[in-house]
Amino acid sequence: xxxxxxxSSPTARSSASASTPSTVDAPLLEIRGLKVHFPVKGxxxxxxxxxxxxxxxxxxTIHPGETLGLxxxxxxxxxxxxxxxxxxxxxxxxxxxxxGRNLAEIPRRQLKPVRREIQMIFQDPAESLNxxxxxxxxxxxxxxxxxxxxxEFRRKKALELLERVGLTAAAADRFPFEFSGxxxxxxxxxxxxxxxxxxxxxxxxxxxxxxxxxxxxxxxLLDLQREMGLSYLFIxxxxxxxxxxxxxxxxxxxxxxxxxxxxDEIYRDPRHPYTRALLSAIPEPDPRRKRKRIVLSGDVPxxxxxxxxxxxHTRCPHVQEQCRIQKPALRTTTEGHEVACxxxx
Amino acid sequence: xxxxxxxxxxxxxxxxxxxxxxxxxxxxxxxxxxLLGELLVNSRAIVVRxxxxxxxxxxxDIIPGTTFGFDYSYETNYRDLRDRFRQEGGDNWLLxxxxxxxxxxxxxxxxxxxxAPPSWLGGPAGHLLGTDTTGRDIFARLFYGFRVAIFFAxxxxxxxxxxxxxxxxxxxxxxxxxDLFGQRLIEIWSNIPFLYTVIIIFSVIPATFTVPVxxxxxxxxxxxxxxxxxxxxxxxxxxxxxxxDYTAAAIVLGAxxxxxxxxxxxxxxxxxxxxxxxxTVAAAITSITALDFLGFGLPPPTPSLGELLKQGTQTLxxxxxxxxxxxxxxxxxxxxxxxxxEAVREAFDPKKFTTYE
Numbered sequence: 001x002x003x004x005x006x007x008s009s010p011t012a013r014s015s016a017s018a019s020t021p022s023t024v025d026a027p028l029l030e031i032r033g034l035k036v037h038f039p040v041k042g043x044x045x046x047x048x049x050x051x052x053x054x055x056x057x058x059x060x061t062i063h064p065g066e067t068l069g070l071x072x073x074x075x076x077x078x079x080x081x082x083x084x085x086x087x088x089x090x091x092x093x094x095x096x097x098x099x100g101r102n103l104a105e106i107p108r109r110q111l112k113p114v115r116r117e118i119q120m121i122f123q124d125p126a127e128s129l130n131x132x133x134x135x136x137x138x139x140x141x142x143x144x145x146x147x148x149x150x151x152e153f154r155r156k157k158a159l160e161l162l163e164r165v166g167l168t169a170a171a172a173d174r175f176p177f178e179f180s181g182x183x184x185x186x187x188x189x190x191x192x193x194x195x196x197x198x199x200x201x202x203x204x205x206x207x208x209x210x211x212x213x214x215x216x217x218x219x220x221l222l223d224l225q226r227e228m229g230l231s232y233l234f235i236x237x238x239x240x241x242x243x244x245x246x247x248x249x250x251x252x253x254x255x256x257x258x259x260x261x262x263x264d265e266i267y268r269d270p271r272h273p274y275t276r277a278l279l280s281a282i283p284e285p286d287p288r289r290k291r292k293r294i295v296l297s298g299d300v301p302x303x304x305x306x307x308x309x310x311x312x313h314t315r316c317p318h319v320q321e322q323c324r325i326q327k328p329a330l331r332t333t334t335e336g337h338e339v340a341c342x343x344x345x
Numbered sequence: 346x347x348x349x350x351x352x353x354x355x356x357x358x359x360x361x362x363x364x365x366x367x368x369x370x371x372x373x374x375x376x377x378x379x380l381l382g383e384l385l386v387n388s389r390a391i392v393v394r395x396x397x398x399x400x401x402x403x404x405x406d407i408i409p410g411t412t413f414g415f416d417y418s419y420e421t422n423y424r425d426l427r428d429r430f431r432q433e434g435g436d437n438w439l440l441x442x443x444x445x446x447x448x449x450x451x452x453x454x455x456x457x458x459x460x461a462p463p464s465w466l467g468g469p470a471g472h473l474l475g476t477d478t479t480g481r482d483i484f485a486r487l488f489y490g491f492r493v494a495i496f497f498a499x500x501x502x503x504x505x506x507x508x509x510x511x512x513x514x515x516x517x518x519x520x521x522x523x524d525l526f527g528q529r530l531i532e533i534w535s536n537i538p539f540l541y542t543v544i545i546i547f548s549v550i551p552a553t554f555t556v557p558v559x560x561x562x563x564x565x566x567x568x569x570x571x572x573x574x575x576x577x578x579x580x581x582x583x584x585x586x587x588x589x590d591y592t593a594a595a596i597v598l599g600a601x602x603x604x605x606x607x608x609x610x611x612x613x614x615x616x617x618x619x620x621x622x623x624x625t626v627a628a629a630i631t632s633i634t635a636l637d638f639l640g641f642g643l644p645p646p647t648p649s650l651g652e653l654l655k656q657g658t659q660t661l662x663x664x665x666x667x668x669x670x671x672x673x674x675x676x677x678x679x680x681x682x683x684x685x686x687e688a689v690r691e692a693f694d695p696k697k698f699t700t701y702e
Contacts, residue, residue, distance in 0.1 A: 116599070120594065122590040127590040128590035129591055131351070132349060175351075
């Protein structure tokens, strides 16, 4: 694990942390060749005319206690990947192995026990909390669904959860819209940890929040991870946020993973031209430090009709003939650093 | 359990719209009073004191005339009894309702041509609004006509919404083929001509069916042809709510279909549906009146506004009191309902209270 070099971060991650992932550990979640294709329907019988390749064959592993950052621009399939893991969208192909069970093949009705183990935090807490329910209702619901405890127990648990995420017991009988964005997201987090899951899919959990609130919520996530040994799949487009929270970072482009490396390494030594362009877009607070800004030409191709060969070849500044024909697989360059590019750039 | 502050706000706002709020109170009051109608508009006395005994004839079996010393064994005519007690003077007395007629009785009067004009226009005493062409008291007919219409409309609304919301919600929730074929079936169904169906069905119903059964059949037919409109709103509302993150969160928690629909989607869609209710009630009252006017509505001798309107238009020049009172009553009721509807719509305006940013 790579310690965060970000000195200003209030909870710089320690490499001696108990949650250090190691290659010896069996992975908590292992995704192999995951594809999610959405049919594009047309005609009076709504037959599938084409398919939108939102996720086009990706491999990921998450170890216990680890945070895997998943970054990419909008529409690259990162949220779809998260949703496929919790089966909010149906995977078209591939395996989602969670503690050895393939979630992609379990019938929906039999997923309920697994639901206790994998939870999700959503981007917009105003959307993800039902405004008709009180906070207590929202936090008691997981226990009701899974038939845990009686009314008294659930109420007690709800109050405990509120305290755990830094809200007062007075919040219990209020409604979500009576809170600020950061407080709402805390309620969303409380709901996600209610059943003490092992893995939480964080789908841009801070991007709807004010910058001043973001770090508080991120620190809450880090605290909870330490206390409960959680693993996170942290989906974001804000590279600074991802750097702060992640152990490893995967970069997605057009439904494919183009680079995976330790969080520190990928920022220090990006090897894929897309990652380089992405990182060069991070605003530099120090005006004296001049950095070369890599501006990509053109737009992201449509996932309905992705280009043959390397998905990035239409915009790559180093494109070669081979890139237009052959799709590069992820290959390990150095220990723990994988790049999907034909060349060592 | 605390009332959702948004709901509380909507209710406060509804109360602050005085025209609608008072219309609502008046309508509720009238409906409640009409439930106690037998005590207010009836040919039976409320209480009779006769030979040291108490009688309460309003509810229950008929009391034969012989009980009170008449020479007939059919139901006592309490108006005659009242007159007799007055003449006798003794300790016997009775209390009649303010309007001492029931909506079914034909009261013949010596020397008065039916329909009799209102009492204040020289008609027989007691008939505030006169009688109809068969000699029934118009006030009693209007009063019970209102009761039938308003409760028929409420029952119609409840059933229509139940069917419409259920089917619309199912189409929206399951989507895909259910939605596709459901929509096509609804398109076909809603193109069946309603009036012909009513005429055909009523022509084949045996005459032996009792009046309540016939009213129920009419209610069912009306509901069968009216639920489709609600499905459109519910379908789209369900599609919208289903795609929201709170539904996704419930799915991720492992909530079943029933829980998602009843705990999450329905409470969030109902608030828009509520605003339609008064207008549906108004439409139901209008359509039952129209059907009665055409003669395909409530079976006779059920008191109804439409039937009075029909009589009134036939005797427009000879008995203008029939059509004018029926028309005024109908306008009054529909205006009240529409005022309530406007206020509800205003108070529940989603643009004023957004829960989601």
